[in-house]
Amino acid sequence: MKASFPPDLREQIAQLHEDYAETVDRLDIDAWPEFFTEDCLYLVTSRENHDAGLPHGTIYCEGIAMVRDRAAATRDCTVYEPRFLRHFLGRVKIDAADGDTVKARASVLVVESVSDKEPHVLVVGQYHDVLRRGADGSLKIKERRVVYDNYRIYNSLVFPV
């Protein structure tokens, strides 16, 4: 039997996805850590590694301090060619909802535009999320595993995906 979830839960997660995507797509790197809980995990990894249970992360941040450090490094230290990202999200699939915790997935396509090139697919894959509801009712990201189908990432990941 398929579990059934409150009808507005999917809508609320879709809104979280929109806000996250919109924040990254306008390159507001300082606002990015606000989507995560204090004890979060943010991991970008290949589907090949994920399926094999291997923990390697192309980006690996454990805890909000590492997320903030990543944001600060991207803003202040990293040297990179100017670029824009644009996220496209598939429909939210809720796998479990138990008390304040929700497990959900969604397909994600990130198209990158850099100078002197046509836009290209930077990342295609799936978000594997564990979300937690805070005291104010809002959802934050406890775990986000960005599992990409790509064989490789073109050039490099500068901004979060």
Next chain:
Amino acid sequence: MKASFPPDLREQIAQLHEDYAETVDRLDIDAWPEFFTEDCLYLVTSRENHDAGLPHGTIYCEGIAMVRDRAAATRDCTVYEPRFLRHFLGRVKIDAADGDTVKARASVLVVESVSDKEPHVLVVGQYHDVLRRGADGSLKIKERRVVYDNYRIYNSLVFPV
């Protein structure tokens, strides 16, 4: 005058799309035939042929036996480079709903990832569906014509789209 359809019908079709896409994207080829009725048609064809009324199919399966045969052949016989697909769907457009039968369309983008290459657009086009409601209330695919805009398909179609 525009026809009006039950408000949750679009939602139900979008859910069918999500389930179909999710099944194919995790390469669960054995579960794929379950989306179709016994007397189904599954056709992948170019927009050029479709618009000209030509019946050629890049993939052509008439009846559930051919669909199952396609699934078995893909699982057991076909030799191909490992690959991942990822479906992105546009909003459902309902063209007609009459009794147990619904005609609907949706734009579809399938991005393929193979080894040693960047991800690429495998198929961009539109699903032209005839859906039928079963005794249990669920929708199954009576006809799915995947009409692709592509001039050609890169390499080959291994998994269904």
Next chain:
Amino acid sequence: MKASFPPDLREQIAQLHEDYAETVDRLDIDAWPEFFTEDCLYLVTSRENHDAGLPHGTIYCEGIAMVRDRAAATRDCTVYEPRFLRHFLGRVKIDAADGDTVKARASVLVVESVSDKEPHVLVVGQYHDVLRRGADGSLKIKERRVVYDNYRIYNSLVFPV
């Protein structure tokens, strides 16, 4: 504090997007001007120009007459290789709704298919819309700025995006 908007307003805008995309994607150039108000602005411009406040438009139509002229020119005069477009839209983000006027945005991906080539990303970016409700309750486009992330447009824009 975040503003809150009528729950069906987003749905109505998503429907407008679907209708617009569907019209362009079936190359029904004659129906395209019907989406705009008499005093409309239709502007396709780069994100770089938009962010710098520069008014250059890759396509620039001020008023319905220029929109109709663009449509007529595309139908009757322009010489171009046959092509198909396919629009994929992100979730609608409403920025303001005041009386009959709505400001909204949505990410947009337009994939183009031309002969003898793989499909490619023609435009990736965001719609910046000002919509106006008519006497019959329907929404029309008062302003559509198609702000593309692309560094450049491949070949040329023939059809509207």
